[in-house]
Amino acid sequence: MSLPERLPAAGMTDVVSVEPAAGGFAATAGVARRADGSSMFVKAFADPPSDDAFAAEAEGLTALRTLGGVVTPDVLFAGQDLLVLSMLGPRPSSESFWERLARALAHLHTSTVHSRFGWHRDNRLA
Numbered sequence: 001m002s003l004p005e006r007l008p009a010a011g012m013t014d015v016v017s018v019e020p021a022a023g024g025f026a027a028t029a030g031v032a033r034r035a036d037g038s039s040m041f042v043k044a045f046a047d048p049p050s051d052d053a054f055a056a057e058a059e060g061l062t063a064l065r066t067l068g069g070v071v072t073p074d075v076l077f078a079g080q081d082l083l084v085l086s087m088l089g090p091r092p093s094s095e096s097f098w099e100r101l102a103r104a105l106a107h108l109h110t111s112t113v114h115s116r117f118g119w120h121r122d123n124r125l126a
Contacts, residue, residue, distance in 0.1 A: 068108025
């Protein structure tokens with residue numbers, strides 16, 4: 001099932017187009033444009049995994065934001081085979097952006113909760 005075909009099941013019934021995004025590792029991704037002109041970032045697995053990979057990704061995005069102060073997209077929907085995220089604007093090109101990001105990531109690593117991975121469960125790049 002294609003990305004546009006999966007979106008109505010997630011309550012996204014006003015999508016007018018989905019432009020493919022390159023660079024994904026395990027999931028198909030794209031930018032979905034809504035009738036009101038807003039956009040969302042969508043990801044789907046061709047074959048849903050047996051685990052809850054997108055729920056884990058959603059949890060990780062929230063942790064990055066709350067524990068590390070890193071700007072992350074809002075999770076609009078996280079299902080077994082579909083993840084819908086708000087769009088982020090382009091990152092600043094200033095040197096101060098990279099310094100703030102480095103400090104935020106360093107702070108995040110002070111909240112390690114597992115002795116091996118830094119998180120209470122394994123996750124993957126999708």
